[in-house]
Amino acid sequence: MADAALGYVVQRVGDLLINEAVFLYSVKDQVEWVKEELQAMECFLKDADSKSKGDERVKNWVRQVREIAYRAEDLVESFVLDADGRLANLI
Incomplete structure (x- = not known):
């Protein structure tokens, strides 16, 4: 019985x-x-x-790109943490 349970766990x-x-x-x-x-x-x-030298359009564009980069970085970090958590749950 224990062998069957262990076999199931190993397979899973x-x-x-x-x-x-x-x-x-x-x-x-x-x-x-x-x-x-x-x-x-x-x-x-x-x-x-x-x-940029004081060009407000460039400054706004830089700000927007920076915000997008931060969001992308957060998404990647969330993915890595999620993958690490799923792997930890397997062990």
Whole structure:
């Protein structure tokens, strides 16, 4: 009886780990894309900030891009925390 229960648990954990690996692999490209976009935004912000010289339109644009970058960063961090939490629940 204990062997059957243990076998079930091992099978279930194995299935969950496989599903998690497939999920993480499937979003790898999207995460890399977001990372590259955030790096490009960072370069833009540094360049635009230094060149704005009091131009309110540029300052507003920089502010908007910075807010979008912060939101994207928060989403990525939330995803990582969620993935870590799901993995911790498996162990």
